Amino acid sequence: MNTMSTPSTDTRRLFDVHRGEAAPRIAPDRSVPPAATLKKWLRDMMLIREFEVRCMQAYQDKKIGGFCHVYIGQEAVAVGCVAAMKHEDPLVTAYRDHGHALARGMSARACMAEMFGRVDGCAKGKGGSMHMFDKPNNMFGGHGIVGAQTPLGLGLAFATKYEDEVMRGGKNTRVTLCFLGDGALNQGALHEAMNLAGLMNIPVVFVVENNGYSMGTSIHRGTTMAHDLKSKAIGYGIDAAVVEGMDVLETYHGMKAVIDDARARSRPWFIDLRCYRYKGHSMSDPRKYRTRDEEEAWEAGDPIGTLESFMLEKGMITADESKEMLKGVKAEVRDCVAFADASPVPADGELYTDVYMEPWGPYPGSSKPSMMGGGENTPSFRAIERSEDLL
Numbered sequence: 001m002n003t004m005s006t007p008s009t010d011t012r013r014l015f016d017v018h019r020g021e022a023a024p025r026i027a028p029d030r031s032v033p034p035a036a037t038l039k040k041w042l043r044d045m046m047l048i049r050e051f052e053v054r055c056m057q058a059y060q061d062k063k064i065g066g067f068c069h070v071y072i073g074q075e076a077v078a079v080g081c082v083a084a085m086k087h088e089d090p091l092v093t094a095y096r097d098h099g100h101a102l103a104r105g106m107s108a109r110a111c112m113a114e115m116f117g118r119v120d121g122c123a124k125g126k127g128g129s130m131h132m133f134d135k136p137n138n139m140f141g142g143h144g145i146v147g148a149q150t151p152l153g154l155g156l157a158f159a160t161k162y163e164d165e166v167m168r169g170g171k172n173t174r175v176t177l178c179f180l181g182d183g184a185l186n187q188g189a190l191h192e193a194m195n196l197a198g199l200m201n202i203p204v205v206f207v208v209e210n211n212g213y214s215m216g217t218s219i220h221r222g223t224t225m226a227h228d229l230k231s232k233a234i235g236y237g238i239d240a241a242v243v244e245g246m247d248v249l250e251t252y253h254g255m256k257a258v259i260d261d262a263r264a265r266s267r268p269w270f271i272d273l274r275c276y277r278y279k280g281h282s283m284s285d286p287r288k289y290r291t292r293d294e295e296e297a298w299e300a301g302d303p304i305g306t307l308e309s310f311m312l313e314k315g316m317i318t319a320d321e322s323k324e325m326l327k328g329v330k331a332e333v334r335d336c337v338a339f340a341d342a343s344p345v346p347a348d349g350e351l352y353t354d355v356y357m358e359p360w361g362p363y364p365g366s367s368k369p370s371m372m373g374g375g376e377n378t379p380s381f382r383a384i385e386r387s388e389d390l391l
């Protein structure tokens with residue numbers, strides 16, 4: 001049986017952007033998932049990385065408008081956390097959301113078409129970079145307002161618990177993961193959500209993707225107790241832990257233990273998930289608030305390279321297999337870019353659809369996006385039954 005063997009101290013410790021307590025390492029004798037599972041994780045991380053590289057190129061070519069926040073460097077967070085969940089567990093996140101969407105199972109085509117603002121995107125081109133949404137995979141969106149997704153995560157967890165325990169008369173079976181950046185720690189919405197989560201025993205896990213910077217400000221300059229974020233949860237009676245986010249095996253094992261406990265006890269958790277973004281806060285960020293030496297130190301512990309090296313060492317993949325995997329990923333991403341480029345721009349009439357679920361005044365209601373089998377916006381049940389002649 002293969003066992004874990006992960007790096008201990010590396011050069012990034014010279015540029016410790018988190019400080020305080022180090023993320024605990026998983027015991028070296030802990031068994032690891034089968035090779036097939038790790039290959040999937042490796043491919044998923046490669047896909048996210050290549051997708052984001054292409055997004056950066058498309059943004060520079062003015063094919064993507066608005067804001068664009070890429071996930072490069074944090075791939076192990078999304079992949080490791082999703083691997084620790086069940087498919088029926090809801091997930092909600094902030095605006096750096098492409099990685100979560102792809103890890104959760106959204107097609108690269110639907111994701112890139114949304115980036116391009118085209119009708120074949122997951123939100124019919126109306127959401128763009130910050131609003132990936134995939135109901136079949138229980139991905140309840142990226143959200144552009146800092147911290148606004150935290151009460152939504154609480155609400156999702158309350159809904160699943162109520163359905164399981166009250167409507168079905170059974171035991172809670174689902175856990176909601178609510179992701180946020182360290183910049184959201186000071187938003188009142190988060191603290192209101194944590195208060196209710198602790199008070200009502202809601203099975204939600206607040207996952208702080210702590211990359212050390214709130215936009216361009218070091219977390220230590222804008223957040224109290226930044227060296228010990230677990231303290232944020234103490235006053236709300238919520239269990240808290242620090243988890244390593246630059247190694248997918250560490251992330252998976254750390255999050256699996258937390259999620260399993262939250263599911264068994266129907267209780268909330270708060271996670272300080274230590275990671276680092278290699279690029280700026282957004283595409284317009286010149287990153288002048290940190291040094292190139294710091295970036296290189298963290299890039300030396302790249303999560304994709306860490307997993308690949310581990311698998312090569314354990315004989316779970318060959319160098320040729322890894323190259324072929326990357327080749328396939330690049331082909332898939334090239335295809336999704338071509339698909340997005342060929343997808344039509346939403347017609348002017350789309351301004352009046354998906355505003356309300358049901359008809360209201362000049363608005364014809366809502367319809368499914370093409371990735372869910374929908375086509376052009378069609379009349380809702382109420383419009384058809386009442387003959388409101390809205391289309």
